[in-house]
Amino acid sequence: MIREYLRALPVFAGDLPAFDPASAPDRPDELFVAWLVTAVEAGVREPHATTLSTIGPDGVPAARVLIVKNVDERGWQFAVHATSPKGRDLARHPAAALTFYWAAQARQIRLRGPVRRASAKDSAADFLARSATARAEAALGRQSRPLTDQPVPQVDPEIVIPEWTLYTLEPTEVEFWQGDEGRHHTRLRYIRAGGGWGRELLRP
Template structure:
């Protein structure tokens, strides 16, 4: 089979303007809950795309840790590639793809760091081994081999034991959305797309987009 012949004709659901909430965060919450109930594997997994100062984009998969009216939050190493790019260009996009229920959500907006208190609270809620790994790994930096990485981990474990502190270069980011789009797969590629755009008055405008 040719790659060009691989396709799916979506048929599970529809997305009409009358069935969507006026608030896109409320709508996202509804869809997220439905993804969880449907048994979608890792419904909290999302693509995070950033852009460097010279306009070069990069993407990676992360796990969202919180979302509410204040924004969408995840945690990472501030010295990583995405951290460096957000320092240069504080805008990003998020992408959720829930294949099992034929849905996609795109979210765009400005990104800011969360407070140190929020980062502390989440860091200390993580499993000890994950906290030790965050200290041992200089994320996005080259390393000679796996053995060196494991040696660093063993050194950190010996130093901190079961109470590793949060590194200063590790913490949360929050994306404050100004664009959220909901995509529902439909037959014959006539997909439903409902986009919410934040206007200059701080109000959301809902629009249907052609597929």
């Protein structure tokens, strides 16, 4: 019953943007920013939300959505609390994958590679750019702990916590995937090679 229901749901329907890999820029961060701006202009909600996959202590992947803070030629930046499950995963095994999916455009972007901790100064600047409520909650360092009805302790809103950690995922590969209703998907993969990037097209 659910099997038929799922099979009948449309995928990659509607007006989709064009993607010509031949005119793609040399660097994946440049293509990412171009796609991001196209997504924002098309009204895609939270295009800077991405799935961060890490390796759990039991070797099983763990994934959750978070917000990307910056992108440049060094990589994709995001911040975590060091004591959260994802923070502990990254400290134990400093490698990750990021997956963006913009359904209205049938676009997926996949990255994987090592992660590098930013300086304490850059992590602090990211922390201070958060809202006062977000800073207060982070200062308590209790993300993903079981919810209890203990009173919320007061936290100094000016505090900067050393556990707040900005990471840069320095991808070894980045794939841009443009879906097509007829399943003629276009896939362009950038692969880090020496100081630059190689490129290849993949079968759908």
